[in-house]
Amino acid sequence: MSDKKVYTVQIHNRFEDKWYTVQVPEDQYILRTAEEQHGKLPFLCRNGACTTCAVRVISGEIYQPEAMGLSPQVRRQGYSLICVGYPRSDLVLETQDEDEVYDMQFGRYFGKGRVRFGIPLDDD
Template structure:
């Protein structure tokens, strides 16, 4: 029988805190949803940064998190849609744009994209 861990999620956008019970063989996001907790998500396959969190304490396993570089994973970022708990955890939701910029900002030398302007104008 799989071990179950307590996951505490602090949602920075709403100021709410959630406590979840998540088996080690279940995705954290899916378990949150089955327990009635709505957290940010988009793709559900580890390719975007909508469900990104910062791990404050505990251990997480995310072999399918292709939307986060190994460097960001080492810095404590995780994607809840493809993450399994390996201990009790405390995590905090992140601003999607902030994580996206950390992940991909090096590819955009001119900074953030501005809507409505041609690529060669500021």
């Protein structure tokens, strides 16, 4: 008999307006397990380096030591990467627009207006 905990993870895919409920063992990545249980979710790198699979944690706790693509500040705001995230409780998650998360993380560096060939453009 296994002592592994298994958690119920509910994921709202905003892009398709679909809900997925999956059972994820504590030692398995949420994204991979959701795919195995027929959930279609956004992803790109599968290495925790981008923000394509970012979710907002509505409730519950995710352990994500490999999530290089999210700053500690964005994590504290309740965002996680499910490609490298392990459940630590039952969860309710919601997929996010990658641009929203990217802007939260890097907007202060790139939020100086539109750029063309390295030159900021005046607003038209």
